[in-house]
Amino acid sequence: MNSPINIAPLGISNSEVVALIRASLEEKFSVPAKVIDLPIDLEIVKSVERGQYYSTKLIAQAIKLTSEYEGKVLLLVDVDIYIPIFTFLFGEAQLNGKHSIVSLCRLHEEFYTGKTDNNLFYARTMKEVFHELGHNFGLLHCEEWDCVMHSSSAIEEVDIKGAYFCKNCLKEVINYKV
């Protein structure tokens, strides 16, 4: 694994979190991580009925705009995302592919308790970023509860799981070609 990771914030107001993600990715993956600007209009994929944004359509738009980019493309949004069958998603990724998306909306502690906890928010964000990129690197959900690739469909499960890959998953990430 040596290709860069491109971070595309879409309407993110918190620049601090973007910088943190970039630094963490460079440190953990030892690859260049850069912030790119993609002209994607979130409102086009908004469901008025649900008040949420259709993540698969956002990825589809990103695919069209990033064919020239090398490496992975990670979309970051503040809005709540969905796909029709599910009530919400923390993120979505192409398995063994190039694109992924992480929504920060439900990673804020305010969403659940009304209280701000920036450390918890950053920790959750990095877990979801590693998780979705892990899918891009071909990883399936891991049965090790302490692995960041462990499936999490509720925020408690995000908090319980570990912050990084287990030995086996890390080996696959390191050996990932392209």
Add this chain to the structure above:
Amino acid sequence: MTHRGSILIVDDEEIVRESLLHWFEEDNYDVVSAETAELALKKYQERKFDLILADMKMPGMSGLELLSKIKEINDGALVIIITAFASVPTAIQALKDGAFDYITKPVDPDELSHLVEKAFHQIKLKTENSQLKSSYDEMIRPDNLVGESAHMKKVFSLIQTVAPTNTTVMIRGESGTGKELVARAIHINSTRKYFPIVTVNCGALAESILESELFGHEKGAFTGAHYRRKGKFEMADSGTIFLDEIGNVSPKTQSELLRVVDTKQFTRLGGNDVIKSDFRIITATNENLEERVKEGVFREDLYYRLNVFTIFLPPLRERPDDIPSLAFYFLKKFTNAMNKKIHEISPEAIAFMQNYSWPGNIRELENAIERAVVICKESSVNIKDLPISQNQFSVASTDDKSLAALERRYIAAMLIENNWNISKCAELLAIDRVTLYNKINKYNLRKPE
């Protein structure tokens, strides 16, 4: 990597199918999708998926119709119905029709995740349960019912024939031939195998005690009856009752037994309530019941009711071919129990045992091997370790009962016991060495290598 299980997704909306397919693939499930219920049914007929997720409303066959058709193919199939309308009647109908559960669209990923985990947990439990049942069957199979002889093959065949029926069986044979093992083999090969087999040794109990054992008693029924106690017939409900030594039952108890055999109803001693019990009867005896009927000691009507299907167990002396396998079975059993490193029985010892009459049958053989394992100091059991002597040499160990055959076996046993010491054998046989040599040549006896 092995998949966690297989899932069939049935939904007419492509986006739903694709999303769920992707979702479950990330969880390492083997996922297949179908856009119609008809196609799903075809796929299910070709392959039994562990779990089916089916949309309720689809063009053509609905999810509920699919559920009912899948249940016709496999009653144990697990189906989760996905419905866009969370109505109680719909959910109730799905559950009534045998759905594992239902879930409403859009699906809460956490709820779906837990529901699927619950379904696969149930599958795992079912699998474990079936494995445990089969290992339980293995565990209680009377593995010391050993034998390769024609006699025993016939016995095994009779067991297989009669076991699945409810027929009353009488097992006959000398003491120690394994009558109780045959009763157990019949029981565990019957549909009653998950219920108890209750054994009563009728010969060992006095008349009054036997009645209390068989029918139970109420508190205060007799002196010492401090509490109500269930009888063996009651305990054997849905299972089997094995009445050993039936020929020794007193006339009074015989008449009680006759009534119970006919009606499957009885009352506890000192009680008034009629108790019904569904049991199968297997009896065993080493007595000549026909003679006892003639003598008027055993009731003829009871004899005919109990002697519906008879299995005769041959004495061990009539099946010397089974002795090596039985001896090795017991050798393994006792060396394991005593943690001794004895792996063999010498050919001389085997030949010696095959020529012995075994009046105590398999039980005597078992005891002989146990003793041999205790006293054996080498890696192989030899004649000297066996608690039997040439004095108990069999005259009926084979079908050939001619004098020449008897002489051959006797000389062979003598030679084996004395390690082919010709002088010593000749002295013991009170013949000269030349005569002994001539007989060895005549009977084609060979010293083992």
